[in-house]
Amino acid sequence: MTLTKLLKGLVPVGLLTALPSSAFAAANLASDDFVGISFWLISMAMLSATIFFLWEVQNVEGKWKTSLVVGALVCFIAAVHYFYMRDVWVATGETPTVYRYIDWLLTVPLQMIEFYLILAAIGLASAGMFWRLLIGTMVMLVAGFMGEAGYINAMVGFVIGILGWFYILYEIFAGDAGKQAGQASPAVQSAFGNMRLVVTIGWAIYPLGYVLGYFVMVDASGATTAAASQTLNVVYNLADIVNKLAFCLLVWYAATSDNKNLNPASA
């Protein structure tokens, strides 16, 4: 192993030592608190994924390196937020809405950047496309936060959030981004196609959690119940596993299959 490789290997170690001490202070995680346990498990999965993607950066072609680093950042930011969210949940039994949305506000735009990078790697991306994806993301998340935190009516926040999501779907299927992908190499095309599926099917899990937590599992007065908070958090946690880990693994898979396929005609 060369010195540079060794030094690169130190990056994950450095990130680990920078983790907040709260990561290690599991405030009485009860053995029957399955929501709390799911927060803990996902913390570990996100942490491991961070190290994995950073390590794999050295094994892919230059044009894919930034995509893998961005994937590692997504998992790292999520890992730190999961430590804090678990703590809020275990200490109060309440939904950690603020940490949840700060996490999403940072990681979803990073994932939009992934779309852009995948296409930019082969010179097919436009700046306008990136900004449109970002605006759709912001509308979706700010409306969702205001609805969940009680700044606006939960239904109004939900409807505006859905519109933001539909706008993203329009952009990646019928808009510029979708059209550009048609001209890309097979590895990029399959990455783009799979990532689109994640944004369509994987992302649909989030509004489902919102509907269960705020509209379905409510008591007679319309107030949310303890069961609703449990369901909301389990569904969001599951969605994050699919949409962060699976999404980044798809990028990694495309990057490694592009390496094997060094045919210049397809690059």
Ligand SMILES: *C/C=C(C)/C=C/C=C(C)/C=C/C1=C(C)CCCC1(C)C
């Ligand atoms: C890593 C985190 C991700 C990929 C989070 C994605 C979040 C969403 C797709 C949220 C969507 C929502 C709607 C479509 C309607 C309103 C409520 C939201 C914010 C839960």
